[in-house]
Amino acid sequence: MTDISAQPTAGPLRRRVDTTSPEAQAAVRRRYRSEARFRTYGLLAILTAAVFLVVLLIDIGARALPAFTTTSLQLNVAVPSDLVPADQKNNPAAIRGADFLPVMREALKTAIPGVQGRGPERTLLRLLSPGAPDDLRERLAANPSLIGTTLKVPLLLSATADLYFKGAGTPINTRSSRGAATPSGTTGTITVSAPGNDFSENLVTVKLAVAERAQALAAEAERTARSSAPNAAERANELRAEAAAMAARAKDTAAAETLDSRLPSLLVEINGGLVKVSQLAADRIEGDVLLPLASTNEAKASDWRIVTYVTPESSRKIGDQEVAFLERFKANGQVEKGFNWRFFTSGDSREPELAGIRGAIVGTALTLLVTLVLCVPVGVAAAIYLEEFAPKNRFTDIIEVNINNLAAVPSIVFGLLGLAMFLNFFGLPRSAPLVGGLVLALLVLPTIIIASRAALKAVPPSIKEAALGVGASHQQAIFHHVLPLAMPGIMTGTIIGMAHALGETAPLLMIGMVAFIVDVPTSVTDAATVLPVQIFLWSDLPELAFKAKTAGAIVVLLVFLFVMNGTAIWLRKRFERRW
């Protein structure tokens, strides 16, 4: 409708856009430049974020990789027929309870014949995990007729041995010999004489190392002399004397050298055995036998070898004796790598090779179940009431503000609340998924209420009006029409909230879910731990093998998070509606 007062305006338009002047063209160029600049900034921001993400994922993935494989020895194990008393032969419990240690020891001694002495024997046995006989035990329990036979079973290696095969050991250099050599014995401390001066290069290397050490000592002596500590001069003099002695030793190129654990280990592989060098001269060595020799016969040139474990023994977790055993097993083809199923099927353990995340996963599932069961009905009902039914007054305003405040409360505060309320006041069990779920429910509830309200608000009011228009009651309009349309949004919000709860650690520490728990929980009142707390616990442990376990658990947690967020995105895409 036209306005009565509107007069048609006449006359030429006074201002027009000038497109030809140099100023106008400069303005256009400026505009183009600023747009290009903005696009570049955006691209850079995205690229930076992507690079960080990729680096993070690759780093965690690479660290986690060792956690997903496990190393075991494939050995022939002779199961003695008297493993269990004859009348207990068909009792699985008795078989599981039998002492497998002697069986293991015999299997190892068969694999490396000739190992003598309590020391080497114990070292050999320590290569195996305490859980090594588990496989055998289960097989025997399932099939008692195997008792008395010889079986080929995988025996799990200990974490140190496992790490050795995953690269945490030492590089090994092998050098062929030029002349013949003769060992003086087959076990114990022996000498190997090589008249062809086969060891002269090694001696030179060692002398160089000694000279270097002498220099370092001299430098330290000077530093000590300058320090103001009491007795500094005295101590400096001592160090100087030591350095001088060492330098003299290095100069005397013909004299024999004693090797210590700070130097690379030198070994001689001869007549099927291995000797660890302790005294080194150009034409003979003296050392301890690590792997017994077959004979004292003279070994011809290139029939024996000089082996160097490059990393000094004091700088690695694994001793020369262990390395010798493991290399022998490897040479025999008895070392087998496989997927680490145990990581997903067992609970926590003090032994890294036995530790798994099943307990944490089940604990997480139980905790999230409690959270979900509490949160979704309460959160959605609260959202519907506040959005659709509640009168708009000061009281509901205060509630709304406080729900938003709750969403911003640090999670540790909810943990303290849970500790004070659920544990101390209501006396619920400590470390239980029930309490964890309750605490996380408090944490997630505001998120779900806010997301649900947003989803309800996003449904066009015309739908509600249409329902009311055909005579639906307010409640019918909401439950038949508005809520189904808001459901994808509500589910998305719920999943995001759950993913948030899945990664939460701090409040659970407060209610005692941080304990070392071996058993996989079976109910919501059992003591349990959850994935992020398990990660936190493992990351604190000194054993090197737990570093990989930590990364492995992080990968599992991330996979769960990706799956949950992916589901949320899928739901949103799948049920997205346009009006």
Next chain:
Amino acid sequence: MKMDMTTQGIQAAQPYVAAKSSTASKVVARGVNVHYGEKHALKDVSVDVPDQAVMAFIGPSGCGKSTFLRCINRMNDTIPICRVTGKIEIDSKDIYDPSLDVVQLRARVGMVFQKPNPFPKSIYENVAYGPRIHGLAKSKTDLDEIVQTSLEKAGLFKEVKDRLNDSGTGLSGGQQQRLCIARAIAVSPDVILMDEPCSALDPIATAKIEELIDELRSNFCIIIVTHSMQQAARVSQRTAFFHLGILVEEGETETIFTNPRDERTRDYITGRFG
């Protein structure tokens, strides 16, 4: 002065209604005032709406015609700050009587909105929803029949009979609006309120809806709010002109458009203001 004029209008209307239809006024409003918070949106409106006829409410934007329309099925109840006083009767029963159930009222007074708003469900479900929640169908065949009849009455059945299970939102704008009309008549209301039903439609769809309104007139009392005076002239038997919350003039459509009594009405319909 204003009050007089309205009364005059009603008096003048009486013979017409009597001549056109055997029944008396379907909807009777007396002294209706509507406040949105502080704003006095509708001032002392009194009007009689005849049965089996179309009544058009015209007037410039913000004049209160939609507000009044929404009073008739108490849709304004959903707005918390809205306050309605006065008296509106349908079939001589006060619809603001506290003992009256608003849900049952809305089942008797259907509404068609400005923008087509089918439920994002199948065409069948759109029409079947009303009868279902009011328990109008005893069996599945019963319900099928209601859906078919309603769609036929809305002139949509031929176009959609092969795709009753397709989504209602997949139809064209005009079809969606006819679906909304079918949804409204599926619960057999006495009165159908239409709030600018053609403002979002193209001329062809508009023509179809107008034709449909003309057909529905024989069975329902229809009140239509429109911005198009041509539409009011084409479809309605009676017209009421609202301005600034006041019912300025009401009478036979022909009289209003050819010989309005009030100067404001004349100015509006001749297009001098709006």
